Amino acid sequence: MEYKVVFAALKKVCEDNIAVLGGPSDLPYGAVAKRLVTCMRQIQEHCRALEPVVASFTAVFHHYDFDAQTPGNGYRTLVKVLLSCLLHIIHKGRYIASNYNGAFFRADHNVSEMEAYCNALRQLRALLHLAQRLINDNDHGELYCLQDQELSNRFVQEYSSMHKACFYGRCLGFQFSPTLRPFLQTVVISMVTYGETYGKQQSGFGLAALSLLTSGKYVIDPELRGAEFERITQNLDMKFWQSFWNLTESGLLTGFSRIASSPVQVNFTLTVPPVTLRLPLASDPRLTATVSPPIAHWGPGPVNMRLISYEIREGQDSEELLAYSRTDPPPISASHFPWIQKQPRSPWLLIHFHGGGFVAQTSRSHENYLRTWSKELSVPILSVDYSLSPEAPFPRALEECFYAYCWALNNCHLLGSTAERVCLAGDSAGGNLCITVSMKAISSGIRVPDGIMAAYPATLLTTDASPSRLLTLIDPLLPLGVLAKCINAYAGMWVYNACECECALCVLFNMSALSGTESQMAQPAVESGSLSSLGRDTAVLLGDLTQGASNWIQSFLDPMRTTGGARSLSSTPRGSPSNETRMTSTRTSTTNCGSRTDYPEGFEPLRSECLAFIRPTSCPIIRNPFVSPVLAPNNLLRGLPPVHIVASALDALLDDSVMFAKKLRDMGQPVSLTVVEDLPHGFLSLLQLAKETEVAAEICVEKMRKIFQKENPPSALRKRPKLEETYQSSNPSG
Numbered sequence: 252m253e254y255k256v257v258f259a260a261l262k263k264v265c266e267d268n269i270a271v272l273g274g275p276s277d278l279p280y281g282a283v284a285k286r287l288v289t290c291m292r293q294i295q296e297h298c299r300a301l302e303p304v305v306a307s308f309t310a311v312f313h314h315y316d317f318d319a320q321t322p323g324n325g326y327r328t329l330v331k332v333l334l335s336c337l338l339h340i341i342h343k344g345r346y347i348a349s350n351y352n353g354a355f356f357r358a359d360h361n362v363s364e365m366e367a368y369c370n371a372l373r374q375l376r377a378l379l380h381l382a383q384r385l386i387n388d389n390d391h392g393e394l395y396c397l398q399d400q401e402l403s404n405r406f407v408q409e410y411s412s413m414h415k416a417c418f419y420g421r422c423l424g425f426q427f428s429p430t431l432r433p434f435l436q437t438v439v440i441s442m443v444t445y446g447e448t449y450g451k452q453q454s455g456f457g458l459a460a461l462s463l464l465t466s467g468k469y470v471i472d473p474e475l476r477g478a479e480f481e482r483i484t485q486n487l488d489m490k491f492w493q494s495f496w497n498l499t500e501s502g503l504l505t506g507f508s509r510i511a512s513s514p515v516q517v518n519f520t521l522t523v524p525p526v527t528l529r530l531p532l533a534s535d536p537r538l539t540a541t542v543s544p545p546i547a548h549w550g551p552g553p554v555n556m557r558l559i560s561y562e563i564r565e566g567q568d569s570e571e572l573l574a575y576s577r578t579d580p581p582p583i584s585a586s587h588f589p590w591i592q593k594q595p596r597s598p599w600l601l602i603h604f605h606g607g608g609f610v611a612q613t614s615r616s617h618e619n620y621l622r623t624w625s626k627e628l629s630v631p632i633l634s635v636d637y638s639l640s641p642e643a644p645f646p647r648a649l650e651e652c653f654y655a656y657c658w659a660l661n662n663c664h665l666l667g668s669t670a671e672r673v674c675l676a677g678d679s680a681g682g683n684l685c686i687t688v689s690m691k692a693i694s695s696g697i698r699v700p701d702g703i704m705a706a707y708p709a710t711l712l713t714t715d716a717s718p719s720r721l722l723t724l725i726d727p728l729l730p731l732g733v734l735a736k737c738i739n740a741y742a743g744m745w746v747y748n749a750c751e752c753e754c755a756l757c758v759l760f761n762m763s764a765l766s767g768t769e770s771q772m773a774q775p776a777v778e779s780g781s782l783s784s785l786g787r788d789t790a791v792l793l794g795d796l797t798q799g800a801s802n803w804i805q806s807f808l809d810p811m812r813t814t815g816g817a818r819s820l821s822s823t824p825r826g827s828p829s830n831e832t833r834m835t836s837t838r839t840s841t842t843n844c845g846s847r848t849d850y851p852e853g854f855e856p857l858r859s860e861c862l863a864f865i866r867p868t869s870c871p872i873i874r875n876p877f878v879s880p881v882l883a884p885n886n887l888l889r890g891l892p893p894v895h896i897v898a899s900a901l902d903a904l905l906d907d908s909v910m911f912a913k914k915l916r917d918m919g920q921p922v923s924l925t926v927v928e929d930l931p932h933g934f935l936s937l938l939q940l941a942k943e944t945e946v947a948a949e950i951c952v953e954k955m956r957k958i959f960q961k962e963n964p965p966s967a968l969r970k971r972p973k974l975e976e977t978y979q980s981s982n983p984s985g
């Protein structure tokens with residue numbers, strides 16, 4: 252009953268503060284005392300309403316866990332985040348009550364902090380009410396709101412109008428491990444500074460000076476920082492996010508990570524030309540399957556990848572491999588350094604797909620943990636630099652990753668491995684690609700990998716609501732506005748997003764641009780042999796696109812369907828400005844926000860000044876099993892190797908992991924789920940920053956070790972579905 256203790260402590264703190272501050276008016280800081288008392292009263296009121304909600308969540312949230320040993324799901328997370336906010340308030344409140352009369356008490360600072368947490372609490376209360384709706388509406392144990400599109404869309408609308416700035420100012424990252432908070436602060440300050448200088452035509456020096464000046468004001472003024480962050484996440488386009496996220500590619504940061512992480516003997520990029528590959532069939536190695544090079548959108552093209560190996564191994568310095576390298580002078584090899592002793596080929600091979608929302612980053616930005624993995628597992632790693640969206644929407648990245656996987660199987664001897672055991676590993680978007688590449692291997696009839704380690708994978712790319720996804724409101728790394736842009740880019744809907752205008756001309760223009768994509772996708776798959784599923788996927792996609800286009804026109808003709816305005820539950824704006832916390836950039840009325848949601852007891856969250864234009868994507872590509880594997884029919888997933896998922900309890904995509912793991916388990920597929928505490932999405936990229944991220948990354952390493960060491964039956968002997976069955980189910984219309 253941990254929550255009861257927290258609520259009791261908070262009540263006491265509120266009472267103590269009100270008693271101290273609400274006393275005789277000759278106390279110092281009169282106006283400040285008044286603000287603090289108002290604040291404490293509001294906190295009391297929120298807590299009164301929240302305690303029964305938390306009690307109801309606590310009574311049922313174990314039903315949503317993967318299993319009794321793995322507590323973790325969005326409902327637990329929401330309670331955890333709320334309690335963490337309350338603990339901050341308790342801590343602050345106790346400090347204020349005992350130091351208020353002290354000579355060094357910083358009255359303004361402390362009241363602003365308390366107000367910020369009070370606002371955060373108010374918004375969290377709204378999230379908990381929304382989550383309560385999900386509990387009521389969803390089937391037992393179901394975390395997503397898949398059946399009720401209307402409810403999901405309404406959540407997105409509601410989300411778009413809610414105030415978020417309080418989570419990016421003083422309260423930034425309060426939910427995460429304290430050691431990570433200074434880093435998150437630095438990221439947010441860098442992001443808003445970058446946002447301000449982004450697009451300005453300045454020389455390098457001018458830009459540096461401007462950035463320094465701008466960042467100063469955001470360091471000093473957390474409210475300004477929060478408001479600016481909110482504006483940026485809602486308004487800036489995909490190019491900005493790509494450009495900011497790609498800072499991890501910059502020489503300075505990669506240089507730093509190279510110093511901080513293990514040195515490796517082999518680290519260079521390869522470019523594999525597009526040639527048709529032949530691979531033995533898993534069921535009968537005397538027969539072969541043909542795998543065409545990636546073709547979607549612009550026809551056959553090369554695939555880039557990076558080979559990382561802690562020790563140089565046989566084959567890695569071969570002429571044949573170096574011919575694939577475009578580096579000039581050629582990458583370091585044993586022939587350049589004859590004193591380095593070449594190791595024999597490893598029996599293991601790790602193939603890695605990086606994260607970055609399908610739109611940013613490369614193997615280079617993920618090098619810091621890849622080097623460590625290569626050292627700890629003593630394994631060569633091939634990390635694929637797949638083409639990014641929006642330039643290369645689905646299925647290009649998947650085709651390239653699958654092709655790279657096939658090429659690596661055929662050429663493992665060059666990579667320093669005998670590939671007796673092959674593991675796929677990836678984080679976030681890369682985790683999604685690990686799963687979908689394996690599904691492709693199954694449907695092509697070729698060898699499937701021996702295991703998958705997916706860190707915080709995205710398994711459902713729709714904007715369907717789930718309790719953990721509600722956290723996108725407060726997450727500094729994964730705000731919903733940005734995620735929606737990633738999804739649209741990967742689904743090939745970025746042209747539409749390029750213009751937010753709803754006018755008929757723009758919509759028609761965007762439609763025609765869309766059909767342009769469609770016709771490009773219509774290129775026939777160059778295949779021989781019925782086993783490759785590339786052509787089939789393209790056909791499925793075409794079907795999807797046509798369907799998407801008609802849905803789109805439908806939604807354009809029927810605005811009520813997209814705004815959800817007429818179907819909202821209540822038309823009366825709620826909220827009482829009189830008991831508002833001082834908040835300059837927010838409003839409480841829902842007028843103009845296009846969505847109203849019923850909250851109990853006249854409660855109303857704070858509203859944002861600038862509305863986000865988040866469009867729940869209606870394009871059916873997003874429901875394709877090779878995009879959202881959690882929606883895949885069982886026969887596309889049957890035959891997957893053991894899947895080890897490592898997720899974080901505070902990640903907005905936690906429910907993706909839980910639901911996917913449950914799905915596999917219910918099918919009888921081998922799967923494990925580990926939920927680590929208090930870390931943000933993308934914790935692998937933060938490896939060197941805190942003990943907790945190191946521990947979490949170590950769990951990932953152990954999962955991969957398990958895949959490599961386990962005496963599984965060879966993948967060919969694993970039970971797999973009949974091929975005809977697989978093909979049929981990969982076509983949603985079939």
Ligand SMILES: CCCCCCCC/C=C\CCCCCCCC(=O)O[C@H]1CC[C@@]2(C)C(=CC[C@H]3[C@@H]4CC[C@H]([C@H](C)CCCC(C)C)[C@@]4(C)CC[C@@H]32)C1
Binds near residue numbers: 406437709711
């Ligand atoms: C209310 C209704 C709810 C509906 C919710 C719908 C939600 C949609 C759900 C699923 C969609 C999934 C879409 C795909 C998800 C992909 C996620 C995905 O891949 O996310 C990754 C995106 C890159 C990133 C943010 C990340 C991790 C680490 C980050 C990096 C850490 C440091 C890096 C800085 C640039 C360094 C700068 C240092 C400074 C100069 C000091 C930073 C921030 C770069 C970005 C990454 C996670």
